[in-house]
Amino acid sequence: MLLCGGFMMERMKRVSIKDIALAVGVSTATVSLVLTGKNKNGRVSKEMSEKIKKVAHEMNYQPNRLAMSLQSGRSQTIGLLVADISNPFFGTLAFYVQEEMEKAGYAVIIMNTDESDVQMERMISLLRSRQVDGFIIVPTEFGEKSIAQLVDNRIPLVLIDRYYPSLQVNGVLIDNYQAAYEATRYLIDTHCERVALLIYENSQPHMIERERGYTNALKDAGLYDEELIKRVRYKYMDEDIIGAITWLAQKRKDMDGILFATNTIAMTGIKQLLNLGFRIGEDVHVVCFDKSDAFDFMPVFIPYIHQPIANMGRLASQLLIKQIEDVELGEELIHKLTARLVKK
Amino acid sequence: MLLCGGFMMERMKRVSIKDIALAVGVSTATVSLVLTGKNKNGRVSKEMSEKIKKVAHEMNYQPNRLAMSLQSGRSQTIGLLVADISNPFFGTLAFYVQEEMEKAGYAVIIMNTDESDVQMERMISLLRSRQVDGFIIVPTEFGEKSIAQLVDNRIPLVLIDRYYPSLQVNGVLIDNYQAAYEATRYLIDTHCERVALLIYENSQPHMIERERGYTNALKDAGLYDEELIKRVRYKYMDEDIIGAITWLAQKRKDMDGILFATNTIAMTGIKQLLNLGFRIGEDVHVVCFDKSDAFDFMPVFIPYIHQPIANMGRLASQLLIKQIEDVELGEELIHKLTARLVKK
DNA sequence: CTGAAAGCGCTTACAG
DNA sequence: CTGAAAGCGCTTACAG
Numbered sequence: 001m002l003l004c005g006g007f008m009m010e011r012m013k014r015v016s017i018k019d020i021a022l023a024v025g026v027s028t029a030t031v032s033l034v035l036t037g038k039n040k041n042g043r044v045s046k047e048m049s050e051k052i053k054k055v056a057h058e059m060n061y062q063p064n065r066l067a068m069s070l071q072s073g074r075s076q077t078i079g080l081l082v083a084d085i086s087n088p089f090f091g092t093l094a095f096y097v098q099e100e101m102e103k104a105g106y107a108v109i110i111m112n113t114d115e116s117d118v119q120m121e122r123m124i125s126l127l128r129s130r131q132v133d134g135f136i137i138v139p140t141e142f143g144e145k146s147i148a149q150l151v152d153n154r155i156p157l158v159l160i161d162r163y164y165p166s167l168q169v170n171g172v173l174i175d176n177y178q179a180a181y182e183a184t185r186y187l188i189d190t191h192c193e194r195v196a197l198l199i200y201e202n203s204q205p206h207m208i209e210r211e212r213g214y215t216n217a218l219k220d221a222g223l224y225d226e227e228l229i230k231r232v233r234y235k236y237m238d239e240d241i242i243g244a245i246t247w248l249a250q251k252r253k254d255m256d257g258i259l260f261a262t263n264t265i266a267m268t269g270i271k272q273l274l275n276l277g278f279r280i281g282e283d284v285h286v287v288c289f290d291k292s293d294a295f296d297f298m299p300v301f302i303p304y305i306h307q308p309i310a311n312m313g314r315l316a317s318q319l320l321i322k323q324i325e326d327v328e329l330g331e332e333l334i335h336k337l338t339a340r341l342v343k344k
Numbered sequence: 345m346l347l348c349g350g351f352m353m354e355r356m357k358r359v360s361i362k363d364i365a366l367a368v369g370v371s372t373a374t375v376s377l378v379l380t381g382k383n384k385n386g387r388v389s390k391e392m393s394e395k396i397k398k399v400a401h402e403m404n405y406q407p408n409r410l411a412m413s414l415q416s417g418r419s420q421t422i423g424l425l426v427a428d429i430s431n432p433f434f435g436t437l438a439f440y441v442q443e444e445m446e447k448a449g450y451a452v453i454i455m456n457t458d459e460s461d462v463q464m465e466r467m468i469s470l471l472r473s474r475q476v477d478g479f480i481i482v483p484t485e486f487g488e489k490s491i492a493q494l495v496d497n498r499i500p501l502v503l504i505d506r507y508y509p510s511l512q513v514n515g516v517l518i519d520n521y522q523a524a525y526e527a528t529r530y531l532i533d534t535h536c537e538r539v540a541l542l543i544y545e546n547s548q549p550h551m552i553e554r555e556r557g558y559t560n561a562l563k564d565a566g567l568y569d570e571e572l573i574k575r576v577r578y579k580y581m582d583e584d585i586i587g588a589i590t591w592l593a594q595k596r597k598d599m600d601g602i603l604f605a606t607n608t609i610a611m612t613g614i615k616q617l618l619n620l621g622f623r624i625g626e627d628v629h630v631v632c633f634d635k636s637d638a639f640d641f642m643p644v645f646i647p648y649i650h651q652p653i654a655n656m657g658r659l660a661s662q663l664l665i666k667q668i669e670d671v672e673l674g675e676e677l678i679h680k681l682t683a684r685l686v687k688k
Numbered sequence: 689c690t691g692a693a694a695g696c697g698c699t700t701a702c703a704g
Numbered sequence: 705c706t707g708a709a710a711g712c713g714c715t716t717a718c719a720g
Contacts, residue, residue, distance in 0.1 A: 016712090018714095026691085027690070028715090029690080030690060032716090036714095036715080045689065062469065062472060064414075066474065066714090067696090068714055070697065070713080070714075071713085071715050077474075084439070088430065090435075091429050091430045095428070107471075107474060109451050110429075110454050129408065129409045130409045130451060292637065293636065294638035294641050295641075297614070297639075297642050299643075360696090360698080361697065370706080373699080373709095376698065376699060377706095382700095389705065392705085411697035411698040414714085416698090
């Protein structure tokens with residue numbers, strides 16, 4: 001029984017529950033019951049049930065999830081807001097979020113905020129009007145208000161990679177203080193005495209924590225010097241980094257170590273060090289956040305802080321699903337995973 | 345007029361057109377008309393119209409796009425299927441597709457096929473049941489049947505990066521033959537006489553074209569040697585590449601150039617060359633597809649074929665939108681963009 | 689064991 | 705100028 005023989009060349013109207021009901025000679029309610037597997041206590045007879053399934057299959061019935069969603073109030077879709085999907089860190093994060101959510105039957109709509117608060121707000125509202133069941137968000141620097149609104153409205157939400165300390169909301173990130181402390185400590189142990197920090201000029205807690213880890217490690221070793229902290233702007237990153245490295249090279253000829261607060265900063269920073277003739281691992285030691293494929297091509301191994309991206313993505317997804325499905329969540333709001341320093 | 349004062353702590357039922365109608369004392373039809381801007385020929389009085397807008401705003405009304413979609417049959421959502429979102433090539437592609445589709449009011453659901461035909465089929469069906477308006481797909485090697493079905497059903501669809509020659513469907517990709525020819529020609533001009541090719545063992549047209557470009561360039565120069573073509577498996581890429589390079593180094597000591605058919609192959613390949621003590625640009629010259637940040641760290645510049653990813657993503661999006669909105673499309677089905685060889 | 693009816697939140701003829 | 709009604713494709717009490 002092929003009902004769509006001659007229509008192959010037209011964009012076909014898809015077959016609905018009604019068409020099946022009509023074909024079998026039964027009500028749509030019965031069809032729905034059978035097809036959704038809610039025919040528990042033998043409500044529909046075995047034979048009828050079989051017949052309905054058979055016809056549905058023959059007619060190549062695909063349920064319209066939009067209609068199901070409208071009915072149930074659940075879209076089985078979540079929104080993932082990242083700063084930039086073309087950045088491998090976020091790409092990988094998206095990969096694992098997607099994988100984990102799909103297992104639970106959710107689709108993921110990914111959008112880029114490009115670090116803009118305005119964009120983030122727009123996208124949240126856009127996705128809400130699409131009735132997403134929840135959000136996983138890498139929040140922007142000054143977007144606290146938009147996030148607070150989600151929290152107030154009890155929208156299922158997990159922040160990832162960064163968070164706002166004032167908000168009562170689930171967060172998944174690494175222990176940035178500990179990671180930066182350990183990385184700095186490593187440089188000290190490598191006999192660096194003048195360790196610089198290159199970091200975003202930015203008030204986000206995860207950056208502040210990294211700076212605090214760096215600062216404390218140096219203070220604990222009696223080596224702290226405020227002048228060695230160089231801040232760069234996200235928008236003018238490249239020129240600021242080049243300027244900072246150049247400055248350090250000229251004014252601070254005793255500089256012998258650098259902690260790069262992000263991988264992106266490290267990429268440009270290391271390039272500039274090489275341009276200026278520094279021999280990494282000899283004239284200057286460096287550590288950075290996150291591995292980059294590029295490091296494999298360096299003549300010397302570049303130590304880095306390994307963020308467990310897969311675990312971050314998976315944990316965030318699991319927390320979100322629990323929120324959506326109203327499962328008890330446990331006390332802990334912020335989940336700090338441990339980042340490992342990889343020294344080779 | 346704030347109607348939701350005390351409910352802030354409950355997950356609120358969102359305000360609907362009905363609530364507004366009730367509040368203003370008018371029918372839902374009128375509210376809909378005003379709010380969708382379809383109140384052309386003064387159907388609704390100016391004052392009433394203003395009042396409705398005002399109340400809608402005060403009640404913080406957000407339309408439910410699911411309901412709109414069910415009604416209109418348009419979800420304003422498209423599916424983007426890539427091989428792996430954590431790969432920067434696809435991440436960047438996704439970035440531009442997303443950007444372009446968003447401009448036109450479409451959301452993008454991104455999914456990973458992981459190069460699996462089965463996965464691709466599953467995802468297409470999943471997304472169809474979510475009523476996506478169209479697809480942009482990086483097709484898998486043997487997934488022709490799933491794609492053919494979309495074509496038969498006249499689902500708006502654009503293939504990207506790869507295509508199936510037998511199908512009448514829009515495609516956006518680079519001229520792989522020309523690119524590979526030019527790259528190989530460049531190696532010959534650099535005085536290489538024994539140019540190897542490292543390529544996936546794979547029957548996809550884009551790979552075949554790359555091989556054909558390579559082969560013809562060498563034949564035209566009278567330098568072709570079948571033995572210099574080494575095929576690697578996607579699943580066992582690393583070991584196969586290492587094996588291939590090692591083989592070339594041992595058995596083909598006269599090998600003096602390599603064309604890497606993809607960036608991923610190049611990354612491992614170059615690493616292995618370095619491990620074996622080859623000096624790139626001296627003992628052996630290489631060219632590969634796509635730039636990688638890693639190349640900035642090489643002591644010598646690595647020539648690469650620059651694929652115009654942004655243009656590919658944008659063009660694919662525009663073609664898809666035209667299909668969805670039934671705009672005349674022009675004769676050309678396959679759009680081959682020119683890839684540029686970057687020699688520094 | 690099965691169906692008629694109401695409803696999810698919208699839009700769109702149709703009638704007045 | 706405005707409203708009642710039907711419908712998009714489902715599900716879910718309710719009634720029999």
